[in-house]
Amino acid sequence: MTDYVDLRALALVLLASFGGGVGLIALYAVGIRALAVGQDEGRRGATVVAVASFTVVVAGVLIGLYLLVSA
C-alpha cells in the first residue's frame, strides 16, 4: 500500500474485473453460439452447453447480488 493507493485492493479489483467480467461476457457469448448450433443442427450437446453457460452466468449475477447486499 502506498500513501495514495491501496495496491492490494487495486490488484484484487483488476483480477476480479478482468476475470469475472470478461469471463462472464465470453461465457454468455458461448451460450448464444451454442444455442444457435443447437437450433440449426439439432445437436443436443450444443443445447446442453448453452444451458450450462447461461446457468453459470446467472450464478455470477446471483453472486454479484450477494456481494452487493453483504458489502
Place this chain on the structure above:
Amino acid sequence: MDPATVMLATVVITALAFDFTNGFHDTANSMAAPISTGALKPKVAVALAAVLNFVGAFLSLSVAATIASGIVDSGSVTITVVFAGLIGGITWNLVTWLMGLPSSSSHALIGGVVGAALMAGGLGAVLFEGVIAKVMVPALVAPVVAAGVCYLGTVSIYRISKGAPKSLRSDGYRIGQIGTASLMSLAHGTNDAQKTMGIITLALIVSGSQSEDAGTPFWVVFSCAVAMGLGTYLGGWRIIRTLGKGLVDITPPQGFAAAGSSTTVILASSYLGFPLSTTHVSTGSILGSGLGRRKSEVRWAVAGRMALAWLVTLPAAALVGAVALSIADAFGGATGFAAVSVLAVITVCGLYALSRRTRVDHTNVNDEWTHDGAVVAKRPKRRTRERATSRPPAGGRSD
C-alpha cells in the same frame, strides 16, 4: 420554529434535492446502453431503473456517513459546511446535466464540501492525501479498467458468436443487457442513496437531534430512497443521449458487453474496498465497447469533453461550495441559509429555462447524433421536424 431547526430542515431538504439530482444524473450509467440498442423502451427503462434504485436504497446501510471522511478534517465539518457542500454538488450536477455530460455526483459533492471546508477552516481543513487517494486516483483508474474489461469482452463476443444468426444475437444480447443493467441500477441505489442518508444523519448528529450511536432513522432511509427513485424516473435524457448515442453508436452485443463490464467492475470495487465512480466506470465501458468492435466509431471529441468535465468537477463544485459558505456566513444563521437557498432556487430555474431551448426527452433521445460537435443536439426547426416525423422513428441498431 427556532433558527437551529430551520437550518436543520434546510439541510435535510437540500440533501434530498441532491439525492434527486444524483438519481436523474446517473440514470444514464445503467440505462443508456439498453435504451440506445432498443433493448428497453426509454420510459420502461427509466421506470425499471427507478424501482431498482428505490429497492437498492434499502439493501445496505454500511457506508452511510462516510462521504467526506478522510478528505476533510472532521473537526471543520459544521452544518453550514455540509449545506454549502450540497449546494456545490447540486449546482455542478445541474450544469453538467445541461451540457449533457456525465460526471460523478459523488465527486461533485466532495468538491462542494472541500470548497466549503477550505473557506471555513483554511488549508488545514482539507486532507489533500485523501483527495488524491479517494478522488483523483479512482478517477484515473475507473475508466481505464472498465474500458479494458469491456474491450476484451466486446472482442470475445464478436469472435465467439460470429456464426450465430443476427436475430438470435440481437435478442440474446438485448435480454442479457436488461439483466446486467438491472443489477447495476440496484447497485447504484445501494451505494449512492447511502451517501445522502449519511449526510442527513450527520446533520442530525451535529445539530444534537440524534446521538452518534443511534444509526440511520427509517424516515431518512425511506425519504432518500424516494428522492433517488423519483430523480431516476425523471431520466437525465441529455446524459443518456450522450452516453448512448454520442460517444459510440452501440449495437446490442456492445451494449451487453458495456453493461456487463460496468456491473462487474462496480460490484468488485465496492466489495473489495476500492470504490469507483459508477459514472466513470460506465463511460469507460462504453468507450471500450467502441474500441472492441471493428468499424465502430468512437467520437473522441465527445470523450474529450467528458474528460475535461471530470477534471473540472472538483474545483468547480469547490468554488460554488466556497461561495455558498461565504454568503451563508455573511448573513449568519438561518438568514444565511435562506439567502443561499433563494440564490440556489434562482440558479436551478435559470438552468431549467436554458435546458428548454434544446429539449431532450424520451421522444428524441435515440435520434441520430449530429456531427456539429454539440453534445446536446439542437432541436430542428418546425418544418424540418415535420419532415423528420414522417420517417419511421429511430430505434436501436440491430447489430
